[in-house]
Amino acid sequence: xxxxxxxxxxxxxxxxxxxxxxxxxxxxxxxxxxxxxxxxxxxxxxxxxxxxxxxxxxxxxxxxxxxxx
Numbered sequence: 001x002x003x004x005x006x007x008x009x010x011x012x013x014x015x016x017x018x019x020x021x022x023x024x025x026x027x028x029x030x031x032x033x034x035x036x037x038x039x040x041x042x043x044x045x046x047x048x049x050x051x052x053x054x055x056x057x058x059x060x061x062x063x064x065x066x067x068x069x
Contacts, residue, residue: 002015014024024043033040 002018004012004015006012018024022043029044031042031044033042
């Protein structure tokens with residue numbers, strides 16, 4: 001587990017071990033997701049990076065427009 005300190009400018013530095021493991025780059029954008037008292041920091045992915053990520057997904061139970069109320 002890594003510990004960081006919030007600066008007086010409300011900034012955090014991501015530890016090097018985490019940056020390397022997640023292949024984070026300078027200038028990359030993130031999304032903050034809050035759940036109760038927890039903050040999740042999620043890297044924003046481009047459409048090109050997401051391409052093919054749903055390949056093989058099961059679409060058997062997908063609702064059709066006529067199923068919606």
